[in-house]
Amino acid sequence: MESRRALAWSARYFLITAAFALVGVALVGVGLGYGGLQAWELFQQTGDALAAARAVGPYLVLGVLGIFVWRFGKAFALYMKMTGAMDEQLADSFDTEHVKSDIVAILDDRLADMQQDLQSVNRQLRDANSDTEFEFDGE
Numbered sequence: 765m766e767s768r769r770a771l772a773w774s775a776r777y778f779l780i781t782a783a784f785a786l787v788g789v790a791l792v793g794v795g796l797g798y799g800g801l802q803a804w805e806l807f808q809q810t811g812d813a814l815a816a817a818r819a820v821g822p823y824l825v826l827g828v829l830g831i832f833v834w835r836f837g838k839a840f841a842l843y844m845k846m847t848g849a850m851d852e853q854l855a856d857s858f859d860t861e862h863v864k865s866d867i868v869a870i871l872d873d874r875l876a877d878m879q880q881d882l883q884s885v886n887r888q889l890r891d892a893n894s895d896t897e898f899e900f901d902g903e
Contacts, residue, residue, distance in 0.1 A: 769852070773845055777842070777845040780840070780841035781841045784834055785837065787833050787837070791830025792831060795830060796823065799822070799827070800820070802819055803819055803820040806819050
């Protein structure tokens, strides 16, 4: 693959992963930021750490969801860009018309060989038949 095309595919991969990473980081930031602030305020007001930890639960789920979005984005980008790059490379290197012409040429050679073999067998049969005709007539 040319370095230009490799750079283009790498840039696309980077942009997709960066977009998913930003969304994931935003979710983690919102979850941990608001959850942490809410838990801190609740702890400051009541002094109950268990109640503060329970209040953080939904925000922690949002943070974990952000991590999942980031990881999914990386896997998605890798799959999409890797298969796209491979398809593009194969399309350039694998010429179906060339393969078809090679197969037709091989088949033509085989058929020509078979035709020569059949003609040779027919000649031998004719020669054998003409030899046996003369043997029977002579007796």
